[in-house]
Amino acid sequence: MSWKDTYQTWLDRKDLEPSLKRQLAAMKDEKEIEDAFYGPLSFGTAGMRGLMGPGINRMNVYTVRQATEGLAQFMDTLGDEIKQRGVAISYDSRHNSRLFAHDAARVLGAHNIKVYIYDNLRPTPELSFAVRYQHTYAGIMITASHNPKEYNGYKIYGEDGGQMPPKESDLMTSYIRKIDDIFDIKLADEQAMLNSGLETIMGEDVDAAYLENAKKVTINHELAKKYGKEMKFVFTPLCGTGRMLGERALRQAGFTNYEVEPFEGQPNGDFPGLEHPNPEFPEAFVRSEKLGKQVNADILIATDPDADRLGCAIRQPDGEYLLLTGNQIASIMLHYILEAHKQAGTLPANAAAVKSIVSTEFATKIAADYGVKMINVLTGFKWIADQIHQYETKHNHTFMFGFEESFGYLIKPFVRDKDAIQTLTLLAEVAAYYRSRNMTLYDGLQELFQKYGYFQEKTIANTYAGVEGPAKIKNLMKKFREEAPTHFAGQQVVVTEDFSNNTKTLADGTVEELGIPESNVLRYVLADGTWIAIRPSGTEPKLKYYIGTSADTLVGAKQKLADFEKALQEFAEA
Numbered sequence: 001m002s003w004k005d006t007y008q009t010w011l012d013r014k015d016l017e018p019s020l021k022r023q024l025a026a027m028k029d030e031k032e033i034e035d036a037f038y039g040p041l042s043f044g045t046a047g048m049r050g051l052m053g054p055g056i057n058r059m060n061v062y063t064v065r066q067a068t069e070g071l072a073q074f075m076d077t078l079g080d081e082i083k084q085r086g087v088a089i090s091y092d093s094r095h096n097s098r099l100f101a102h103d104a105a106r107v108l109g110a111h112n113i114k115v116y117i118y119d120n121l122r123p124t125p126e127l128s129f130a131v132r133y134q135h136t137y138a139g140i141m142i143t144a145s146h147n148p149k150e151y152n153g154y155k156i157y158g159e160d161g162g163q164m165p166p167k168e169s170d171l172m173t174s175y176i177r178k179i180d181d182i183f184d185i186k187l188a189d190e191q192a193m194l195n196s197g198l199e200t201i202m203g204e205d206v207d208a209a210y211l212e213n214a215k216k217v218t219i220n221h222e223l224a225k226k227y228g229k230e231m232k233f234v235f236t237p238l239c240g241t242g243r244m245l246g247e248r249a250l251r252q253a254g255f256t257n258y259e260v261e262p263f264e265g266q267p268n269g270d271f272p273g274l275e276h277p278n279p280e281f282p283e284a285f286v287r288s289e290k291l292g293k294q295v296n297a298d299i300l301i302a303t304d305p306d307a308d309r310l311g312c313a314i315r316q317p318d319g320e321y322l323l324l325t326g327n328q329i330a331s332i333m334l335h336y337i338l339e340a341h342k343q344a345g346t347l348p349a350n351a352a353a354v355k356s357i358v359s360t361e362f363a364t365k366i367a368a369d370y371g372v373k374m375i376n377v378l379t380g381f382k383w384i385a386d387q388i389h390q391y392e393t394k395h396n397h398t399f400m401f402g403f404e405e406s407f408g409y410l411i412k413p414f415v416r417d418k419d420a421i422q423t424l425t426l427l428a429e430v431a432a433y434y435r436s437r438n439m440t441l442y443d444g445l446q447e448l449f450q451k452y453g454y455f456q457e458k459t460i461a462n463t464y465a466g467v468e469g470p471a472k473i474k475n476l477m478k479k480f481r482e483e484a485p486t487h488f489a490g491q492q493v494v495v496t497e498d499f500s501n502n503t504k505t506l507a508d509g510t511v512e513e514l515g516i517p518e519s520n521v522l523r524y525v526l527a528d529g530t531w532i533a534i535r536p537s538g539t540e541p542k543l544k545y546y547i548g549t550s551a552d553t554l555v556g557a558k559q560k561l562a563d564f565e566k567a568l569q570e571f572a573e574a
């Protein structure tokens with residue numbers, strides 16, 4: 001069916017959900033209509049994500065029901081035991097998240113599949129936790145994470161509590177694609193589901209169980225006791241889900257000297273004043289910085305709307321706040337975890353940490369210093385969860401920490417996705433650790449730079465929206481592959497890794513295998529150790545460039561980063 005035909009079938013539906021009907025009637029721009037109807041939403045790095053509105057390439061009740069119907073039909077083939085184990089569901093503060101979550105519950109109910117759903121919004125990591133806690137077969141999280149307010153999304157989890165890896169999500173997609181009439185998906189009555197016990201509401205019971213597990217994050221209880229009250233934080237959950245669990249976790253860990261940014265402490269799907277409610281961006285700290293200066297806070301901490309990402313700004317000697325990168329936050333935390341365990345004599349001999357291939361080598365160097373193995377995986381926290389699963393089955397490593405440059409970290413594996421709630425308490429402990437040494441987090445970072453080298457990284461994400469977007473991104477990837485650069489800013493490319501065909505090509509032409517699942521990623525290693533990676537985002541219409549470099553001085557490293565960025569842009573635009 002052409003996009004025009006699909007559009008017509010939507011126009012013809014008399015019973016279309018009223019708000020979608022109004023929006024459809026108001027759509028006049030042909031490009032916009034084509035974009036909404038040209039093809040179905042795909043499953044990317046973190047499930048399905050897109051603009052809300054009418055159309056098959058949009059998040060709305062019909063596409064949510066369709067995705068859930070695919071999951072339900074797949075679970076039908078697995079038998080009653082799996083269906084009784086059921087599916088856990090959570091949702092964030094976005095518009096329609098609650099509605100989509102309950103619609104998903106009703107679709108599952110129509111297939112006689114058990115549902116566990118939260119009584120109110122809850123963070124993504126608590127959904128991952130619920131899958132494991134309730135032993136469900138799958139999980140659904142309704143969120144578009146840190147995307148602008150017009151977006152929503154659908155993350156799907158497997159029974160280990162990790163987001164579904166591509167093999168399973170491709171299988172799911174094949175079931176979803178087989179559904180021809182998205183307007184004819186059966187919905188059960190939720191009251192009847194509740195009465196019969198097919199649906200269970202989760203709330204304080206699961207929160208309490210999560211918080212009990214969260215106690216394991218603390219390594220040195222003395223630090224919070226001695227220094228917890230001396231340090232001042234500002235915490236902003238950016239109008240999302242992070243506040244309730246975040247505050248409880250912080251308090252139980254002994255950190256009570258904090259303020260919650262009052263406006264952003266309230267869940268609000270409009271995210272007023274936050275075009276991107278993303279702790280990666282300075283705009284996320286505008287309100288908390290103001291409050292921070294008033295109350296003289298040492299640290300500002302922001303969690304994204306589904307509370308899986310965390311960003312932080314630290315007070316510098318001049319009184320201004322410095323926004324740390326995800327790579328820096330991760331490196332500081334990894335160093336603390338390893339150092340604290342070493343001091344306590346509890347660092348396991350088979351300790352391992354996991355990071356994505358586009359994350360900093362600063363952490364690799366720190367891990368090596370403690371004799372800890374660093375394992376690299378593809379982008380997507382599901383790959384970190386997959387490693388943890390492997391360690392458990394093979395008993396070969398003890399998981400110490402996992403992270404991605406995109407502000408995602410996991411400390412204890414009772415959750416199998418990035419977890420900003422755990423991170424909140426650990427970061428507070430790290431700050432207390434430096435306080436115990438009469439230092440700030442800022443001083444701590446400088447100390448690590450001096451010891452391991454001045455590492456600097458940058459992620460550049462260029463947007464290619466609309467119908468032509470995917471082709472533009474594809475052409476740029478093709479250009480890098482076909483006109484393979486030999487140098488960037490005067491440095492020779494000594495290794496070219498193409499993850500799409502599992503090859504690692506050395507300067508002398510020797511080809512080796514990468515041994516990582518295939519993915520559309522290119523990565524270059526230069527003669528001076530700098531690395532550059534390029535990949536299309538799986539969550540937004542963007543092409544992402546990542547650069548990581550290091551030098552003996554901060555100024556030197558920043559200069560190198562700027563030179564490589566310029567060379568990369570010049571090559572892409574030539």
Ligand SMILES: O=P([O-])(O)O[C@H]1O[C@H](COP(=O)(O)O)[C@@H](O)[C@H](O)[C@H]1O
Nearest residue numbers: 045046145380381406537538539540
């Ligand atoms: O958006 P979130 O916080 O759910 O995070 C999601 O997207 C990030 C960026 O992915 P991409 O570069 O493909 O856009 C991934 O690193 C992360 O694993 C995934 O859960």
Ligand SMILES: [Mg+2]
Nearest residue numbers: 145304308309
């Ligand atoms: Mg998020």
